[in-house]
Amino acid sequence: MLPREQRLVNPASLSGQAAIVGAGTAAIGWETNQSVAEIMADAAHLALADAGLNMRDVDGLFAVTPYFWMPSVTLADQLGIQPRVTDSTNIGGASVVAHVGHAVRAIALGQCEVALIAYASTQRSDTGKLVTGADLLPYERPYGPLFPISGYAMVAQRHMHEFGTTRGQLAKVAVAASQWAALNPEALKPEPVSVDDVLASPLVSDPLRKLDICLVTNGGGAIVVTTRDRARKLSKPPIIVLGTGESHDHCYVSSMPSFTSSAAVVTGAAAFDMAGLGPADMDMAQIYDAFTIMVLLGLEDLGFCRKGEGGRMIDAGIGPGAGFPVNTSGGGLRYCHPGMFGIFLLVEAVRQLRNECGRRQVANARRALVHGFGGVLAGNATVILGRDERSR
Amino acid sequence: MSEGEEVPTRPVPDTRNAGARYWAAAANGVLLVPKCEECARTFWHPRPRCPHCGSDRVDWIASAGKGAIHTFTVVRQTSDPFFSTRLPYAVAMIDLDEGVRVMTNVVQTPLDALHIGMRVEVQFERASAGIGIPCFRASNVS
Numbered sequence: 001m002l003p004r005e006q007r008l009v010n011p012a013s014l015s016g017q018a019a020i021v022g023a024g025t026a027a028i029g030w031e032t033n034q035s036v037a038e039i040m041a042d043a044a045h046l047a048l049a050d051a052g053l054n055m056r057d058v059d060g061l062f063a064v065t066p067y068f069w070m071p072s073v074t075l076a077d078q079l080g081i082q083p084r085v086t087d088s089t090n091i092g093g094a095s096v097v098a099h100v101g102h103a104v105r106a107i108a109l110g111q112c113e114v115a116l117i118a119y120a121s122t123q124r125s126d127t128g129k130l131v132t133g134a135d136l137l138p139y140e141r142p143y144g145p146l147f148p149i150s151g152y153a154m155v156a157q158r159h160m161h162e163f164g165t166t167r168g169q170l171a172k173v174a175v176a177a178s179q180w181a182a183l184n185p186e187a188l189k190p191e192p193v194s195v196d197d198v199l200a201s202p203l204v205s206d207p208l209r210k211l212d213i214c215l216v217t218n219g220g221g222a223i224v225v226t227t228r229d230r231a232r233k234l235s236k237p238p239i240i241v242l243g244t245g246e247s248h249d250h251c252y253v254s255s256m257p258s259f260t261s262s263a264a265v266v267t268g269a270a271a272f273d274m275a276g277l278g279p280a281d282m283d284m285a286q287i288y289d290a291f292t293i294m295v296l297l298g299l300e301d302l303g304f305c306r307k308g309e310g311g312r313m314i315d316a317g318i319g320p321g322a323g324f325p326v327n328t329s330g331g332g333l334r335y336c337h338p339g340m341f342g343i344f345l346l347v348e349a350v351r352q353l354r355n356e357c358g359r360r361q362v363a364n365a366r367r368a369l370v371h372g373f374g375g376v377l378a379g380n381a382t383v384i385l386g387r388d389e390r391s392r
Numbered sequence: 393m394s395e396g397e398e399v400p401t402r403p404v405p406d407t408r409n410a411g412a413r414y415w416a417a418a419a420n421g422v423l424l425v426p427k428c429e430e431c432a433r434t435f436w437h438p439r440p441r442c443p444h445c446g447s448d449r450v451d452w453i454a455s456a457g458k459g460a461i462h463t464f465t466v467v468r469q470t471s472d473p474f475f476s477t478r479l480p481y482a483v484a485m486i487d488l489d490e491g492v493r494v495m496t497n498v499v500q501t502p503l504d505a506l507h508i509g510m511r512v513e514v515q516f517e518r519a520s521a522g523i524g525i526p527c528f529r530a531s532n533v534s
Contacts, residue, residue: 138405139437140495142525144475145483146467153465154485161463161508206466254437254495259463
């Protein structure tokens with residue numbers, strides 16, 4: 001990478017240039033009669049209505065879903081628009097988090113002014129029909145690993161071995177998620193669970209049990225990003241994009257450089273550097289939780305605690321009323337999980353920073369970190385969001 | 393199993409790639425590991441170019457077939473017809489003594505004896521004509 005002073009644009013100068021102004025979710029549930037394109041379009045219209053903008057304002061389109069081979073093109077067709085910036089980047093569950101960084105760059109360069117980022121899936125209704133996303137090497141397929149469960153199981157196993165992380169600490173991630181979900185009217189599993197419940201649930205791929213693993217649901221979501229100046233003229237408080245980062249250091253489990261850390265080390269550092277902030281400046285984190293181990297490992301890699309101390313941070317509490325709130329929606333474990341959870345991490349961070357979260361609202365929340373994982377710790381993207389510091 | 397009922401077979405790897413020789417060697421009881429002649433490093437998984445230095449001067453070395461478990465999991469549920477007959481079964485990453493980490497099944501070893509660091513050695517299963525599948529079992533010697 002070029003030295004900072006030689007770069008065409010200093011990434012830090014992009015911090016605060018763009019803001020999220022709209023967020024929406026659609027068809028979160030167990031059953032639907034809608035198509036993936038219809039759900040994605042519904043979420044898009046809801047996000048624009050939330051922003052007080054019109055579909056005609058959209059000139060940048062970012063979309064991902066396992067269902068279409070060119071998702072932003074499919075979505076533009078469904079919506080009847082012609083974008084000037086189009087992006088279907090797929091790095092798994094982290095995709096839409098990476099799209100935020102792409103949108104900020106396009107907006108800062110003047111290539112588009114209003115960017116729409118959308119996702120949808122009917123994975124629940126299609127269970128047994130299609131789209132597992134399983135990507136195994138010829139050197140893996142003959143051995144029958146569950147994708148991606150067995151990969152994360154081996155991450156958990158190694159983390160427990162190296163750092164003394166306990167089964168109970170993993171269970172506490174699911175317990176905290178259930179406590180948040182109980183406060184979220186959109187959550188599909190609002191029933192609280194205990195550590196004993198998690199440890200009594202069936203083993204799927206040791207050491208991971210059923211309640212360590214995300215839901216399989218339908219659903220879609222969308223957000224709208226625009227310039228900070230335009231954002232300040234809209235009715236809802238703008239949520240400023242302060243930092244972004246993206247990376248991946250493998251695709252396959254067989255290529256993983258480590259079973260106890262991820263490229264979140266790189267993406268977190270990049271996002272904090274751009275924002276000029278650090279982990280201690282965050283009031284909450286939304287970390288992709290398809291499996292309990294991801295939260296623990298993410299907290300370490302993003303710098304909220306040192307490597308190996310994730311278990312102790314979980315012991316200290318990440319649930320409602322705890323010192324550091326994590327996954328305040330209930331996460332993929334208890335809120336919803338239609339294939340890729342990234343968009344719901346962003347929507348929840350926006351709702352929290354706007355003070356819209358009712359019983360699960362984090363008091364005085366000013367800044368949030370969002371981190372997406374894709375594949376087995378493969379695709380990584382981090383976004384740091386904050387309230388508009390200028391009083392309106 | 394009644395007559396005419398098909399016995400499910402282990403999923404056969406796609407061999408139309410750099411690994412064709414690897415599977416053929418495994419059918420003859422030899423575990424191969426790719427090694428770059430340019431930078432002298434082994435790597436995994438097999439590719440026609442070295443992922444360390446980019447050279448296409450890639451050759452194979454015969455592994456002694458010994459290593460240690462880096463991490464593992466015991467799979468308890470699956471929809472795969474072959475692996476359904478094997479439940480529960482162990483999937484593991486093995487650090488081979490030649491310096492690469494490979495995925496495998498640990499077989500003929502009590503599941504409750506599995507642990508990280510356990511010494512293992514290769515043993516081959518036949519998948520179909522001309523294709524052998526390297527699996528591992530606990531080494532007799534410590």
